[in-house]
Amino acid sequence: MKGYLHLEDGSVYAGELENGSPEDINGEIVFFTGMTGYQEVLTDPSYKNQIVVFTYPLIGNYGINFSDDESKKPQVKAVVMYECTKNYSHYEAKHSIKDYLQKWNIPIIYHIDTRSVVKKIRHQGSMAATISMSANMEEHPCAIFEDGVFEVTSTSMETYGEGNTHIALIDFGYKKSIVTALVERGCKVTTVPFKMIDKIKDMKPDGVLLSNGPGDPEKLSDYFSTIKQIVSSYPTLGICLGHQLIALSFGAKTKKLLFGHRGANQPVFDEKTKKVFMTSQNHSYVVIGDSLKETDLTVRFYHINDESIEGLTHPTLPIVTAQFHPEAHPGPSDSEWIFDEFLDLVTTAKGDILYV
Numbered sequence: 001m002k003g004y005l006h007l008e009d010g011s012v013y014a015g016e017l018e019n020g021s022p023e024d025i026n027g028e029i030v031f032f033t034g035m036t037g038y039q040e041v042l043t044d045p046s047y048k049n050q051i052v053v054f055t056y057p058l059i060g061n062y063g064i065n066f067s068d069d070e071s072k073k074p075q076v077k078a079v080v081m082y083e084c085t086k087n088y089s090h091y092e093a094k095h096s097i098k099d100y101l102q103k104w105n106i107p108i109i110y111h112i113d114t115r116s117v118v119k120k121i122r123h124q125g126s127m128a129a130t131i132s133m134s135a136n137m138e139e140h141p142c143a144i145f146e147d148g149v150f151e152v153t154s155t156s157m158e159t160y161g162e163g164n165t166h167i168a169l170i171d172f173g174y175k176k177s178i179v180t181a182l183v184e185r186g187c188k189v190t191t192v193p194f195k196m197i198d199k200i201k202d203m204k205p206d207g208v209l210l211s212n213g214p215g216d217p218e219k220l221s222d223y224f225s226t227i228k229q230i231v232s233s234y235p236t237l238g239i240c241l242g243h244q245l246i247a248l249s250f251g252a253k254t255k256k257l258l259f260g261h262r263g264a265n266q267p268v269f270d271e272k273t274k275k276v277f278m279t280s281q282n283h284s285y286v287v288i289g290d291s292l293k294e295t296d297l298t299v300r301f302y303h304i305n306d307e308s309i310e311g312l313t314h315p316t317l318p319i320v321t322a323q324f325h326p327e328a329h330p331g332p333s334d335s336e337w338i339f340d341e342f343l344d345l346v347t348t349a350k351g352d353i354l355y356v
């Protein structure tokens with residue numbers, strides 16, 4: 001069926017629409033540049049309420065399997081592609097991307113000139129978009145939903161792994177690969193819905209990890225003081241939204257980038273080792289450098305392309321944060337060592353009664 005992608009700037013693109021509905025589908029349009037990794041992107045809760053444009057022109061060629069999901073279902077609002085193939089070939093594949101998205105009723109619009117759409121987003125910024133069955137819209141799209149975190153967090157705690165090191169993973173919409181990275185390193189992981197953050201003290205974990213998650217970190221301002229208390233009490237790793245929340249809880253500020261960093265080849269510089277490594281990323285917001293002056297936090301990592309802040313440390317507390325995704329999936333696992341560094345902090349601190 002014919003369908004239309006409307007952008008906030010008034011542009012309209014005609015394409016083939018599948019799983020469309022008579023009601024318009026609204027969301028923030030963002031683009032992902034990786035050549036592979038579509039299953040992980042579709043299921044990453046940080047993409048909640050976003051319409052994702054895949055810039056690689058052929059999507060679906062290795063199908064959908066049972067192991068690459070980052071959460072229990074696709075989280076994106078809709079998908080924009082050039083070619084979306086039903087034919088796939090991979091020894092682990094179980095479904096085509098089309099059947100998978102149809103099962104979950106996620107709209108796909110394809111045969112869209114994705115290069116043109118991405119040029120607009122790069123110049124004007126991530127913007128509101130609507131997928132509609134109609135070529136004409138009375139008003140330009142304007143709906144961007146920034147509080148998806150309240151939709152994707154779990155409602156009860158769950159435990160994974162049996163190791164001796166107990167990590168509380170504060171759930172803002174965590175990716176499965178974060179749990180896997182910790183369990184593979186001998187941890188027992190308890191996921192804690194962020195609304196239950198107060199329960200962490202009773203759990204007496206060895207360390208705390210603040211997960212990734214969707215939307216504007218400022219939407220969680222009610223939790224900043226508790227977050228500061230928790231991260232000042234246990235060895236801490238913050239990933240993406242988790243990193244932003246740690247910065248905000250110490251008094252820093254965040255802002256939205258023009259079009260964010262999403263893809264598998266984002267270069268990051270480490271001030272400690274003076275090395276550059278490739279990272280997997282998916283974020284719109286960044287910590288504002290000048291706002292760190294009022295805090296004790298210092299910059300550990302920054303992005304090579306735009307010099308934005310990519311991670312922080314604290315001079316006395318065992319805290320490390322990453323705006324990028326050390327758990328990868330999709331993308332390079334070059335920065336997985338962040339988990340080892342975090343667990344070294346945890347081991348060093350074990351038995352230490354400095355922490356309340």
Ligand SMILES: NC(=O)CC[C@H](N)C(=O)O
Nearest residue numbers: 212213215240241284285
């Ligand atoms: N992957 C994430 O955790 C994303 C963080 C935040 N929602 C942002 O877009 O900046």
